[in-house]
Amino acid sequence: MRVPLLDLSEQYRLLAEPIRQELDEILRTQSFILGPKVEEFERALAAYCGVKHAIGVSSGTDALLAILMAMEIGPNDAVITTAYTFFATAGCVARLGATPIFVDIDPVTFNISPAAIANFLENECRRNEHGELVNFEGRRVRAIIPVHLFGLCCEMDAINEIAAGYSLAVIEDAAQAIGAEYPAQGGARQAGTMSAVGSLSFYPSKNLGAAGDAGAIICNDDELAARFRIYRQHGMEPRYFHHVVGGNFRIDAIQASILKIKLPHLDGWSAARRKVADVYREEFNARGLTNTLTLPAEPYRERGLTNHHIYHQYVIRTPRRDELQKHLTARGIASAITRSACTSRSASPILGTAGAIYRRRKRPRRRRWRSRFIPS
Ligand SMILES: Cc1ncc(COP(=O)(O)O)c(C=O)c1O
Numbered sequence: 001m002r003v004p005l006l007d008l009s010e011q012y013r014l015l016a017e018p019i020r021q022e023l024d025e026i027l028r029t030q031s032f033i034l035g036p037k038v039e040e041f042e043r044a045l046a047a048y049c050g051v052k053h054a055i056g057v058s059s060g061t062d063a064l065l066a067i068l069m070a071m072e073i074g075p076n077d078a079v080i081t082t083a084y085t086f087f088a089t090a091g092c093v094a095r096l097g098a099t100p101i102f103v104d105i106d107p108v109t110f111n112i113s114p115a116a117i118a119n120f121l122e123n124e125c126r127r128n129e130h131g132e133l134v135n136f137e138g139r140r141v142r143a144i145i146p147v148h149l150f151g152l153c154c155e156m157d158a159i160n161e162i163a164a165g166y167s168l169a170v171i172e173d174a175a176q177a178i179g180a181e182y183p184a185q186g187g188a189r190q191a192g193t194m195s196a197v198g199s200l201s202f203y204p205s206k207n208l209g210a211a212g213d214a215g216a217i218i219c220n221d222d223e224l225a226a227r228f229r230i231y232r233q234h235g236m237e238p239r240y241f242h243h244v245v246g247g248n249f250r251i252d253a254i255q256a257s258i259l260k261i262k263l264p265h266l267d268g269w270s271a272a273r274r275k276v277a278d279v280y281r282e283e284f285n286a287r288g289l290t291n292t293l294t295l296p297a298e299p300y301r302e303r304g305l306t307n308h309h310i311y312h313q314y315v316i317r318t319p320r321r322d323e324l325q326k327h328l329t330a331r332g333i334a335s336a337i338t339r340s341a342c343t344s345r346s347a348s349p350i351l352g353t354a355g356a357i358y359r360r361r362k363r364p365r366r367r368r369w370r371s372r373f374i375p376s
Pocket residue numbers: 059060061062085086088089147173175176200201202203213214215
């Protein structure tokens with residue numbers, strides 16, 4: 001039996017009718033870029049995230065790029081982040097001529113380690129003659145980009161506290177974590193809303209996926225939001241007056257409309273992923289496999305949150321990755337095997353199974369594989 005990484009047709013089956021109606025209307029009106037459909041989606045997204053501003057953009061990558069451009073991060077600057085993420089996080093920093101500085105992850109959560117950030121700032125940075133914080137190469141350290149990987153929030157209280165101590169901006173890469181919650185000191189907060197600004201991706205396979213590329217920037221600051229909107233459209237404000245160089249980072253009406261239709265279902269879909277993750281945990285435990293496998297950490301589980309983890313991916317660690325891969329792929333079960341790219345020496349190979357989660361929810365009759373997929 002073949003388990004695909006993701007079966008998006010299930011979602012489409014559920015929402016085909018309203019999506020087709022929206023598409024018909026857009027085709028009838030020929031209003032494709034930005035406009036009222038985008039504004040409607042932006043309002044709905046801001047309300048869902050609990051922020052003042054949501055700015056639809058062309059992808060999660062472009063969200064990061066527009067944020068960094070609007071914050072004037074460029075050559076001679078450095079940004080602290082994690083290597084254990086999708087390429088776009090550090091790629092956007094490098095694309096602007098700035099230097100990504102990789103600090104280690106927490107080997108339990110796979111998210112950037114606040115202790116490693118503090119260690120880097122304390123021991124590898126200094127103040128230059130202008131009072132600027134610089135690294136050993138003399139680059140100005142400007143910001144931290146924590147990435148809420150696989151749908152689990154980073155330890156944002158600690159990260160924000162460290163950043164505040166050094167006057168660093170925090171930009172949350174929440175591409176994989178829309179709706180995921182964190183038990184912040186002042187109460188539950190959503191991924192992307194706990195610092196100056198957050199970026200979201202609606203790549204089709206994300207928990208909230210478009211029918212193509214799309215993303216969003218979310219923030220509470222009016223001035224910053226206005227800047228992001230200007231950078232989204234070639235630095236243009238008012239029309240045809242360009243005071244800064246931005247890019248074409250616009251979202252289109254078709255993506256925005258589809259996302260608006262899907263948004264009310266997001267929490268239900270994430271809850272279903274959590275349920276399947278619970279089944280995985282029970283089964284791995286029942287078969288005594290937790291000696292060989294490390295299951296995803298759930299540090300916020302008992303903290304009274306709705307979305308303590310949204311399981312964009314269910315990722316396990318095993319020192320026997322290749323053996324496991326062979327076994328699972330032979331049965332068509334493994335969806336993605338990756339070699340750990342993190343900087344932590346203690347991290348071992350990782351195996352991702354998001355697709356299996358999705359498939360299992362929709363195809364309960366195919367559960368038989370669960371009891372057979374690893375030799376006892
Ligand atoms: C952590 C992270 N950051 C950024 C991105 C970039 O998003 P997009 O593919 O929408 O450009 C992704 C996409 O997978 C991601 O996982």
